[in-house]
Amino acid sequence: MTEIDKISSEQLILEAAEQEFLTKGYDGARTISIAQKAGVTHAMLHYYYRTKRQLFECILAKTINTVKETMLAAMGDPNMPLVERLKDGIASHFDHMVANPLLPRFFLNEIISRPELYSLLYERVASFIREFFADLQSEADAAAERGEIEKIDIPMLIISIMSLNIFPFVAYHFIEPVMGTIIADREIFLEERKAENIELIMRRIIKH
Amino acid sequence: MTEIDKISSEQLILEAAEQEFLTKGYDGARTISIAQKAGVTHAMLHYYYRTKRQLFECILAKTINTVKETMLAAMGDPNMPLVERLKDGIASHFDHMVANPLLPRFFLNEIISRPELYSLLYERVASFIREFFADLQSEADAAAERGEIEKIDIPMLIISIMSLNIFPFVAYHFIEPVMGTIIADREIFLEERKAENIELIMRRIIKH
DNA sequence: ATAGTTATTAACAATTTTGTCAAACAATTT
DNA sequence: AAATTGTTTGACAAAATTGTTAATAACTAT
Known part of the structure; x- marks a missing residue:
């Protein structure tokens, strides 16, 4: 891994979540889809943001x-x-x-x-x-x-x-x-x- | 049961579905919630409309x-x-x-x-x-x-x-x-x- | 190097939601 | 009233989705 692509997973998830929530809304958004866009497992999403709800609130x-x-x-x-x-x-x-x-x-x-x-x-x-x-x-x-x-x-x-x-x-x-x-x-x-x-x-x- | 309140379950479900879908959207709508509003079990919903998707399309x-x-x-x-x-x-x-x-x-x-x-x-x-x-x-x-x-x-x-x-x-x-x-x-x-x-x-x- | 912390993963558990089914019930026809 | 058809129910199955955990890897500071 180079230094450059070391954007934190936390940030990647946030950006993926923004896109997902803004285009699909809360009900239509899928945590798995967010994780995939961010390129991490969906467990990471829960690790950083606990619940879908809390991520949404960010x-x-x-x-x-x-x-x-x-x-x-x-x-x-x-x-x-x-x-x-x-x-x-x-x-x-x-x-x-x-x-x-x-x-x-x-x-x-x-x-x-x-x-x-x-x-x-x-x-x-x-x-x-x-x-x-x-x-x-x-x-x-x-x-x-x-x-x-x-x-x-x-x-x-x-x-x-x-x-x-x-x-x-x-x-x-x-x-x-x-x-x-x-x-x-x-x-x-x-x-x-x-x-x-x-x-x-x-x-x-x-x-x- | 009187004659008057014999509005078909099929129709009741349709009306409840309309309200549910229009206010909550497809993703936010719940088949159980529709059935409850219509005053029937949710099995009825599937009996008449097969799937949530088909009901939505009506x-x-x-x-x-x-x-x-x-x-x-x-x-x-x-x-x-x-x-x-x-x-x-x-x-x-x-x-x-x-x-x-x-x-x-x-x-x-x-x-x-x-x-x-x-x-x-x-x-x-x-x-x-x-x-x-x-x-x-x-x-x-x-x-x-x-x-x-x-x-x-x-x-x-x-x-x-x-x-x-x-x-x-x-x-x-x-x-x-x-x-x-x-x-x-x-x-x-x-x-x-x-x-x-x-x-x-x-x-x-x-x-x- | 090692201890300690943080990050990551895979497998799993819990929950929610949709969909199915056989049996019971009601209405209608013969 | 027996047979047929359509309606309703509750219990259950399947699928999808969210959330958890324990084990492991990576990194950091001593």
Whole structure:
């Protein structure tokens, strides 16, 4: 064995588990399959992580952090003026999706549908989200007052942004064949999609 | 036993299975749990449906039909002028979501992620979808030519509509607590959401 | 080198889940 | 009412999956 390929089994298992859980979900994941991907016997998995459940929770902790970062990114830079800030937030959020395309489905299925897990996440993000919402709403109200934009309801707008930014990743395998040649190049499609989402939201809030 | 409660076990199992599969997915579903919900022994399940897989495929057939109907509804009434047709399509599609709120998640998870199932659906809807797309695109091009609307790319527009209409149902459990009092009444929220989605799409295509 | 620690393996145990079967039961037909 | 058919059950078998253990190997520090 050379020094280089001495990545710890513990780490190899973690990486294999991430792939397995993110693509198949908790119920669909198999500990044996994870061990095989990691190139170790499945006893190793239990040696390091005790149970499938505990291994899952290690992955969960990682994803919850990423989700938190993604949400923060979506709030945009508070120093920018509102319209620029929203553009920035949408683009950043979308970029996070591109970087973690498997996360949305995993998140929606594994976390949200399990009350005990969901409350775990909720406690960690709800308060700071409310703050940002209140902040955005007061800025939006002020801008509307000045006649710069339409009067908008921030929670509703955020749902629109999340819908537009997240759905293409949850449904990519569905979109791809139906849209056919439109998605000849994934990179190009994603760039177009990002621009389209920003365009949609801008047209929603700008006065005409 | 009265005559009235003599709903066949076969039917009871099917209904229980639908609930189980739609909420927990194939991997998460348990045949025993289905039997219990149906109020029969789990041997009955095998007597009528042979295997879990075959029972699942009965549910699948139902959902694929519903999905097909939903997609058709989303194409709107071809006799209406384009803008009205789109409004009609969005509203109808949204109403189908309200009527089958568990379908989107099930569909995205269980069908799309399994190539063999997906091709099954794809064969049954792809051709007629392409037709509608071509139809919509030529109408949109004509309307844009006349200066009535912006020049639009139909596949992209459809992705936007699907994103906006489907996501709230996939993510409802996430949206609910974060949005807090906004969703005090589900009925009202859904009506507002439907209107908002139409508004977003209209503003995207109408010239300003 | 040796003692002590950590890592690894193969075989095995426990549990869960799906699937089978023969016997009992109910309904229907002749 | 006897025969036929379809339904239901409980007990059991098979398979799949997770989890354990004892023996062994590899590494580390003295």
